[in-house]
Structure formats: structure tokens, C-alpha cells
Amino acid sequence: MRYEPMAWKDFLTQRKSVLATWPTGKDVDLEGGLRYQRDIPEAKNFARAMSGAKAKGRTLIQPRAGVALIDDHIRLLRFLETEGTADLLPTTIDAYTRQNRYEEAAVGIEKSTAAGHSLLNGFPAVNHGLGGCRRVTEAVTKPIQVRHGTPDARLLAEISLAGGFTSFEGGGISYNIPYAKKVELGDSLRAWRYIDRLVGWYEENGVSINREPFGPLTGTLLPPFIGHTVAILEGLLALEQGAKSITLGYGQGGNVLQDLAALSSLRELAGEYFEKAGFTDFDLTIVFHQWMGGFPEDEAKAFAVISLGSFVAAAAGVEKIIVKSPHEAAGIPTKEANAAGLKTTRQILSMLTDQIICGDNDIIRREKNLIREEVACLMNAVENASGGDPIQGIVRAFAGGLLDVPFAPSIFNRGRVLPARDNEGFIRLFAKGNLPLSDEIMAFHKERLAERAKAEGRAVTFQMVTDDIYAISKSKLIGRPK
Amino acid sequence: MRYEPMAWKDFLTQRKSVLATWPTGKDVDLEGGLRYQRDIPEAKNFARAMSGAKAKGRTLIQPRAGVALIDDHIRLLRFLETEGTADLLPTTIDAYTRQNRYEEAAVGIEKSTAAGHSLLNGFPAVNHGLGGCRRVTEAVTKPIQVRHGTPDARLLAEISLAGGFTSFEGGGISYNIPYAKKVELGDSLRAWRYIDRLVGWYEENGVSINREPFGPLTGTLLPPFIGHTVAILEGLLALEQGAKSITLGYGQGGNVLQDLAALSSLRELAGEYFEKAGFTDFDLTIVFHQWMGGFPEDEAKAFAVISLGSFVAAAAGVEKIIVKSPHEAAGIPTKEANAAGLKTTRQILSMLTDQIICGDNDIIRREKNLIREEVACLMNAVENASGGDPIQGIVRAFAGGLLDVPFAPSIFNRGRVLPARDNEGFIRLFAKGNLPLSDEIMAFHKERLAERAKAEGRAVTFQMVTDDIYAISKSKLIGRPK
Amino acid sequence: MNPQNIVLGVIGADCHSVGNKILDAYFSEAGFHVTNLGVMVSQEEFIDAAVETDAAAILVSSLYGHGEIDCEGLRAKCIERGLDRILLYVGGNLVVGKTPYEEVEKKFLDMGFNRVFRPQVDLAEVVKMLKADIAAASRP
Amino acid sequence: MNPQNIVLGVIGADCHSVGNKILDAYFSEAGFHVTNLGVMVSQEEFIDAAVETDAAAILVSSLYGHGEIDCEGLRAKCIERGLDRILLYVGGNLVVGKTPYEEVEKKFLDMGFNRVFRPQVDLAEVVKMLKADIAAASRP
């Protein structure tokens, strides 16, 4: 595949129409954004924080958080950095903004003002505009990132980067397939090409902006190789446009050894694929997401899930962990619940910081080899489908089911892949759909699932998948029959 | 050392005076107790539950709990078995009863009745007598154990075993050295000889009573080998008197690999020493105590400490885990807080139940060898001091500092041993006092501590020990200088 | 009104598709003809589908917190379109933030929903209620 | 009254010895002559030691929950024995169960203690207060 940055002229042309999609767009100018970014103290630059963590072998902790109104949002973030001792801050964007429905976001702001509490599930950064973003980024002392789920986040990126955010989550696949229904994959990929070009432009001008593709996708029984392939592809697309600080993510699967293998292989494979594609000037870091599937309702149990994720992060030595709260199963957490998740995480990480826990072992090696081969199957298929153009390769791969994300809402995702846990809780494939996996690989998956089926005295069916989806929220890892 | 059961005649003579020490003693008769125990359903027998857990590879969860008044205590226990899903129940005895101060316990009962809540830190089983105990043991569906800290628990044992409890915690060392100040070690060992004989008598008559020496001792930076030696000695003394179901304990140290090594070596070494002493008919199981030192005040952090302990228990595959609550640093937990600790623990255990986590590795092997050698040094010293009589051996070993428990209150403990963590958080010895450890062993401890001292740029002093004592409550494992 | 037919979907700009797929499978298994509109369904789409299939009930999911805003007015629109006997069920994480279920239930009952469910609801119970409610609504 | 001399101990049937050892080391380091009675100290033992050493303060610890019962009457006994200016400090987990600190403090102030401390107290602060309190008490 050939990697080529978008022509600057094309970028500027597109830019005009992007900024015109909502009134706050007109306040943004590139040079002004750059000047503003240049004045941000180093300690608040996200890319630097990530590379610092890598150099020092530290794991930084970051919550998710966002509310409708600026002052409330600032209060929330400040609480998370003081009481919660967050190392990195988020600004989670509301779901209307994610779908570019700024009118509805405006209604949400109004209703929230009237109600005295947030009726939006995030911070409507586009509606609040450049000034609103700057108020937020100036009010905190830690590096701060935009976290969302927006297929077309071009305006959001323009406003928030000029507004002082130093990291931007997402990607053309990972912010479409799990987050949208009818957005053409080519469209979102091209929108993210624009965003990555914008980030690349900041980099060219000496301002480092961290880019973080969203690894967990649907967060539900995702076999590591599917997320890894998407993460590596989005990493390549970001590098293509000049981004340099790349953080790839993986969501906790629940089997500790599979998670350790996944985290270690994500780092290795991404590095290899990036270099093979000719990129050398990149700073790769890894983020681990605490359990992204359904949580137990009981808070004591939720704390256990949070702790287990933190344990894995410590054992794997990732640069960042995204933290859940004990309210996860119920609703957007209060600031106290959010801080509680951070404190639990911090405590586990600090207790484990000087410890070596599980080094390499045979099972981890087996799983890493498996992931390596699986990723190779998928990456080759994309390459073969691409005709040289990575975006084409991805679009065609999804169309043909060569890439397929389980449980995703997008109609551009085949949705034929069904995962289930094996008898030890490793996530395997029950139905591979059209994924281009070799027969040997599928034989291994099937064999492992057959072992479980035998142990449970039932066949591998959709019921097993459903049971597995519910399992952690019902205090189990594997959804066994009663 | 020679092991000989106490003569039955001597037991019966002593028994008269024991039962006379408090009015409720007169209700107890041996045959009546036996008949009562025989009617207890198998599912409520503690010894059976422990061996069942071993056979099935399950980890049972047990809280600590006890309040002054019978009805409140029953309500508490029922809540812990339903909401908390405890597998095993406790009855924690109050601190007056532990010192045989039944008059003060009576005052505590009165004041508690008046205040409408418990002013005692446990259940005064002796004051409540046989009838009170039976009301409690009949009110629950799970096996139930007496947990206390009583140097002379003869009357408590008589009443509670006849009262339907099927497990009895403690031992002549472990319920004296950390729990008393001026009780002669020989006295407590002889009192526990009596108790073990009583348990042995039940065994001879077909009723299995589980015995659990208290492994964690002072719960504070205890190097594994000290607790292990005490546990093995108390196991031997219990076997000597005819006990058969023996559960040896170990309290979480905080370094995961040291804890795994300790748990695995406790099982191995105890088995070996028991057999070497000629005992073959025993059922050995292992209990792990979640962190027994100072807890963080913040509940979210406490949940992390609880989770980490649960993780280790799961990885080690112990038969039982004793659970802490998020209120640990503050006070006796409410029933809700107690149940929360159980639920967190259950969630971690269930999520890990089908997983293999850390198998053996070089570090675990290194630590296991070390513990094996250290225990051998101490056991040999006791043997040599014993003149054939284990009780003499133990008394003389403590007098000479050949056995020595850090931070213990007893004046019969030398208190010269000072532990500290090394640079990876393993608990090592900074001062060995008079412990009969070989030069090689001490060289290893010193070297490891020197490494930490160097990393921290300070000498190994008492300040380091203090820092380590506070560390977990201040969200760290190792008490590094700021 | 066809007592077998029900319409299912996740309202608003909500992308949570996992529960939706499970509900689809569960109600189909239980004997209903499910018209599953998937995620990101507008009030109009729900009503169109209900009219088209002569459905007995609309099962609305909302997970992402905007349920309050998204569901407002659905009952009125149903009546407008002549669906005056249709059952409206709603479930999920209906409001922003952890909120006592009773409050949430009241809010959505007031909006005109017949039943309101928490995410942990036992689906077997829901099937029973739905059958009973449909039977009751079918009586003249 | 010797402003250097203080008496330290854990009251009642309480065996918690770790904090006691640390307090001993800390106050000794801070320049006090500490008479440490260790654990399981009765009111009489505290007072005897205070009389004997002409102590300026008694520092009582109670961790195990029976503090309320064990500390009752200590002030009166001090006065009886002529220790009418002695400072009484108390700290630890003073009552059974997690209780708001303000309630605990009030209870023990009412019992006649001069200062009441939570387990998480910063000992450097305590040393400062103790020195100031002793200085104030020494003034005629």
C-alpha cells in the first residue's frame, strides 16, 4: 500500500466547507491555533506525557468525563485531577455532537441549564466553540484529550485543537463501525484523513498532538487480532498524514494471559508494520482500557472489575490506562464515583509499580504467535484488496467481511463474526464469517471451544455467546449454564 | 521431638477447673456436645467444607464478624451469607473475652443493650453460653467458625464446640505472642494442648472439627518463614492431640510473587514436616488472609487492596480466603461494608476461577527455596532446644530469640527482628535479632536491602521500616522517601 | 393489531447495539415477529414500522443517557398516527447518571410509556408481561 | 511537672502494638522522655507512671474499639491522684465502627481529654500541639 499525505491545497479547500457547518467554525484560524498551542506549557502536552511515561516505565491514569455546561465541566475535571489524581484528563463529547447534530446538542445545553444538571452524556465542544474549549483547557493543569466517537469529527478537531487540546481520540474505522449506523466507511476514513492531516500540520509546525485510535471498538468479546488490525491500520493512516505520537489501544478481554499477550503483541506488531510501511519517525505508546463490556451493577463488584484491569495494566507495563467507575452499569458517573475508579486504579498500580509479575510464559507465547498470524491474515487481505490505496483496501475488506467487528451497529460491517470464550476464558471465534483466517487457525479456535462445550455438556450456540456477554455483569468470566 | 496426646485423665481433671471459671461453664457436658455435633448436617461441617474445596479446587470466602448481642449477631451473619454470599461464616469474639475478662464483657453486653448498638468488638460467646452459641449456629446455613485471639481459650472452646461451631481458630503461639502482653508462652501452649485434645476427642468420636492456627501473627511486614514456622509448629501440636483437619494460614505480604511462593511453600513444607513427624492421617488446607496491616482510609483504595489479595488467592489456588472490608482502616465494618468486601472478593475469584495465571517461574522458585531453608533453620533450632518436648522447644526458642515475631506485644517475644521491603517489595530482614539464619541467607537479605537503599539514596534504618509500615495505607507498597 | 408483531430499536443518536441484538434474538425465540430497526432510530421510524406491521407494541431501548430528550412526545405522535392502543415499552440506562429506578420509572410512565425497565431486567419476565399486556389490549 | 516527660500506652485489653512502637520512636526522636507502657495498660498503670515520672502528658491509644468503655473516668482518677494539670491526649480507632470524627472527638472531649486524634493524624502536627499545650499548661 502507498501512503501519501493529503495535498495541502485540497485540505484548505475542504476546510472552508468544514468550518461552515456550524457557526462556531468561523472563529477558528490555523495560525491562531498554532500560536495558542505553542504557548501551552510542556507539562500539559499530551504527546510528551505519553513519551515521558514510556521513558519512565510509568502507567498514567485517565478517566472519561464530560458534561453539558462549561463551568460544571471544569469543576468536574478539577475534581478528577485533585481528588482523583488523574494524570491525564479527558473531555468526553456528547452523543449528538458525535453525529454532528449540533441543533440537538443546543437543545441539550438549554435543557441542562434549565434542569441544573447535565442532560447530555458529554461536553458539546463544537457548540461551546473555541472560547469554551480554551476556558476548559486553561482551567486544568494536566494534559487533556478529546474523547468521543464521531465518524466525521473534522469540525470538532479544528475547534478543539485550536482550543488547546493536545490529544485527539478516534479513527475512520474505530469511530464509525461501533458508533454509527449509516455512515459510509469511505466517508469517515476520508474525514479522518483530514483530521490526521491537521494533526500532521501541527507536528510540522513544532506542536506535537497525540493521536489515539479507539482500540476496544464494540467492547464486547472482541478477539485481540480484530482490534489490533484496526488499530494498526488507523496508526498507519495517521502516520501517513504526518502524525507522530501514536497511542494504540486494547480493551481488557478478561483472561489475564490473553490480555498480557495482546498488549505485548500490539506494541510489537504495530512497530513492525509501521516500519515495514516505511515510517520511522513515530512515538508509539499503548493504552489499556479497563473492561469495556457490561459491568456488574453492584459497586463492590464493579471495583473488582476495575482492579483486575488495573492489575493487567501494571503487569503489562502500558503507558496509559483508561479507568471505569463503580457507576458504570448504571449511568454517567458522579464526580465522586469517577474519582473512586481512579483511586482504586492508582492504588493497584502503585502497589504493583516495582513488581515483576508474570514474565513471559508458554501460554503467553502461544497466544502472541496466534495473534501475530491472525493479524497477518487480515493485513494481507486488506493489502490485497487495496490496489495500493489503504482506504480502498479497508472499505473493500469490510464490504467483503474480510474485516468484521462483532456486534457492531454499522450496516457497512458484515456482522457475521461471533466470538465466545473457551474453557479458560480466552476469547475465541465461534463463527468467523468471512474473515480470511487460515484453516489451522480456525481449527485451533474450534478445538478450544469444543473443549468448553464438552465441559458444559452443550453445543456451541448463540446462547453461549449471549451467556458470555452477560457473564461479567453476573460475576463470572465465562457464561456457563447454571 | 516426641508427640504425645495428653492423658485423658489429666484432661478431665483440668476440665473441672476450666468449666468453673465462669457460670456458663456448668451447662457444658462432653457427651451432650458430641450428640449435638452429630446432628449438625454435613453441609454445615467446616472440616468437610474445607476438604471439599480442596477436592474441587475452589476458594471459599469468609468474613470476620461479631457483635455484642445474639440477635444482632444472627442478623449480621445472615446478611453475610445472603447478600455477601459468604461460603463460611465466622464468629469473631470480643477482646474482653479474649483476655478471659468476662465481667467486662458483661458490662459491654449491658452497655450495648442500652446503646442499641454494639460497644463490643466481637461476640462474647462465653457470656452468652451454650444456649446463645446454639442459637447462633442454628440460625445460619453455612459452616461457622470461632475466630478470636485468646491465649487461654479452653472455656471458649468447650462452650463453642458443644454449641455447634465446627472450626476453631488459634494456637498457643499465634494467639499469645501477637495478642497478649504478659501471658507465659508455656501457659498458652498448654491451654491450647487442652483445646487440641478436646478437638481430638471429637475426632475420635467421629465428629470432625477444623483447626486453624492464626498465620498472619502481627500482620505487619512478616517475612513468610516466621509465620510458616509458627504455623507448622502449631499444626504439629494440633495433630499430636488428634486433630485431623488442619488449615494453615498466611497473610498477604504485598509482593505477588513472594505471596505465591509463600502459599505454595506453606502447603509443601507443612505436609513434609507433618509426615516427617509421623503424622499421616491429616487433611491439610491453606487459608490466605487479605492484607492484615494498616489499610488506606479511602474506601476506593481499600477495594483495591482487597482485590489484589483476592487475585493472589485465585492465582495460588488456596482453599479459603479471609476477607477485609472497605471500612478496615476506620472501624468494625457495618454489615453492608462487610458484604461489600465479600462481593469484591467473589467477583475477582469468579472472574479468575478458570484461569491459570502465573505458573511457576524462576523468581517463585528462588523464593520458595529461600523459605524452605529459612524454615529449616528455625525448625532445627526449636528441635535442638526442645530436649524432645515440643512445648519446651518453643518456649526456649522464643526466650532465646530463635523464634521472634516482629512488632509483637508479648514480653515473651524478644522483638529484635526488623523487616523491611527490598527494592521490588519483597519483605526481607533488616535486623535478624537472634534468629538462627545461616550467613548465606542473611547475606541475601542484606544484599537485597542494600539495593533498595542505594536506589533511594539513604541507609537502611528504622525510618525505612516505619515508612514501609505506613506504605499501603498511603497507597504505596514500598515506603520510599518523597 | 397483530398480537405477534412488535417493533424493536434503539432511539435517538444511540449506537449501543449489543443489547439490541440480544433483545431481537430473545423476543424472536419467544414467538414474536420482531421488526428490529437496530440503533439510531427516530420516533418517526418507530411509528412507521409499527403502522406498517400493525404492531402490538414498540420496544424502545435507550442506553446512552439521552432517553429523556429522545422519548419525549412519542406517545402523542403514536396517537396522531392512529396507534392509540399500541403498547410502549422502554428500557435501558434511560437517563444521564445513576438514578433511583423509581424516579426514572415515574418520569417515563408520565411520558406515556406502559412499562419501564432497568437494564438488569429478567427478559423472561418481560415476555410474560408483554403477552399479558397484549392480551389485555386486544380485548374489545 | 517535667515538660519533657510523657507517658504512652495502649489502654484496656487492646493488643495493637505497632502504632505504639512508632509513637514511642517518634516522640523520643522529637525530644520527649517517653515512658512507654506498651499495650494492655490499665488506667491505674497510666496514672502511676505519670505520678512517678512527673509527666506533663499522658498519650492514650485505643485501636480495638473499646476505647469508649476503657477511657471513661480517666480524668477523674487523675484529679483524684493530684494530677490536675496533666494533659490527656487520646488517639486511634476510638469507638466501634466507622464513625464521623466530629462525633468521636466530642465524646472524648466530654470525657475530659484535651485532644482527640484520628489514626491518620500527622505526628509532626501532634508534636507541635503537644509542645504548645505543655508550654501553656506550665505557665502559672
Ligand code: B12
Ligand atoms: C459496550 C458499551 C459501549 C460500546 C457500545 C458498542 C456498541 N456499538 O454497542 C461503546 C464503547 C462504543 C460505547 C459508546 C458510548 N457509550 Co456506552 N456503554 C457500554 C457498556 C459498557 C455496556 C453496554 C452493553 O453492551 N451491555 C450489554 C447488553 C447486553 O446490555 P444492555 O445494553 O444494557 O441491554 C440490555 C438491557 O438494558 C435491557 N434493555 C435495553 N433496552 C431495553 C428495552 C426494553 C423494552 C427492555 C424490556 C429491556 C431493555 O435488555 C438488554 C439485553 O439484556 C455500558 C455500561 C454497562 N452496561 O456496563 C455503557 C453505557 C451504556 N455507555 C454510556 C455512554 C454515555 C456512552 C457514550 C455516549 C460515550 C460516553 N460518553 O461515555 C458512547 C455512545 C455514543 C452513542 N452515539 O451512542 C453510558 C450511558 C450513561 C447513562 N445512561 O447515564 C453507559 C451506561 C456507561 C456509563 N456508566 O457511563 N459504549
Ligand code: B12
Ligand atoms: C494489624 C492489626 C491487628 C493485628 C495487631 C497486631 C499487633 N499486636 O499489633 C492483629 C491481627 C493481632 C489484630 C487483632 C485485633 N484487631 Co486489629 N487491626 C490491625 C490493623 C489492620 C492495623 C493496625 C496497625 O498496626 N496499623 C498501623 C499503625 C502504624 O497505625 P495505628 O495502629 O492506627 O496507630 C497510629 C494511629 O492510630 C495514631 N495513634 C494511635 N494512638 C494514638 C494516640 C495519640 C495520642 C495520637 C496522637 C495518635 C495515635 O498514631 C499511630 C502511629 O501512626 C487495624 C486496621 C487498620 N488500621 O487498617 C485493625 C483494627 C485496629 N483491629 C481491630 C480489631 C477489632 C481487632 C480485634 C479485636 C479482632 C477483631 N474483632 O477483628 C483484635 C484485637 C484483640 C485485642 N485484644 O486487642 C479493629 C478495631 C475496630 C474499631 N475500633 O471499631 C480495626 C480498626 C480493624 C477493623 N476495621 O475492624 N489487629
